[in-house]
Amino acid sequence: MLSWLFPKQKRDFTAKRYLSISLRTLHLFGIAGFAGFFLYDLPEELWRPYAILALTTGSLMLLVELYVDAIWLIQLRGLAVITKILLLFLAINSPQLTVVLFCLIVVISGYFSHAPGKVRYYSPFLGRVVKSSAELSFNQSHSG
Numbered sequence: 560m561l562s563w564l565f566p567k568q569k570r571d572f573t574a575k576r577y578l579s580i581s582l583r584t585l586h587l588f589g590i591a592g593f594a595g596f597f598l599y600d601l602p603e604e605l606w607r608p609y610a611i612l613a614l615t616t617g618s619l620m621l622l623v624e625l626y627v628d629a630i631w632l633i634q635l636r637g638l639a640v641i642t643k644i645l646l647l648f649l650a651i652n653s654p655q656l657t658v659v660l661f662c663l664i665v666v667i668s669g670y671f672s673h674a675p676g677k678v679r680y681y682s683p684f685l686g687r688v689v690k691s692s693a694e695l696s697f698n699q700s701h702s703g
Contacts, residue, residue: 564629565692571627579623582616589613597650597661630692636679639671 592609595601621640624631631637643664650660671679682689689695 561697564625564632565695565697566628567693569628569691575623575627579620582620582623586613586616586620589616594661597657628692630682630689630695633682633684634679634689635674635681635683636671638683639667643667 589609589612593606593613595606596603596610624637632641646660646664646667650657650664653660676690677688680688680690
């Protein structure tokens, strides 16, 4: 299981870049509409389609990242996404915190989308920058 999640070489597939760009664009569109729930207390029928779009595209982006290389899970960029998911559930279940938590999700998104690689690829579990699973000890070939 570990070797599938953390392959020695990142997996790639045709049109991955274009799929990622398309998913991110649709995700931003969905988040913009989903903001109606968080910020404006709009009726559900107005924001629900956007929420579905945001959650679907977000889930698909997560699956693509996990397929390519699950190293993402132990890097700050992946931990930021997991944190945003937890904050989303908290926001949905804590009406008094909805606006603050939504804003925090946006701040986390903006920061980690544009942070330098030494931040995005840093693994607090390993205490260093890790760019791929090939750098993990169980993926290193030892000859001797």
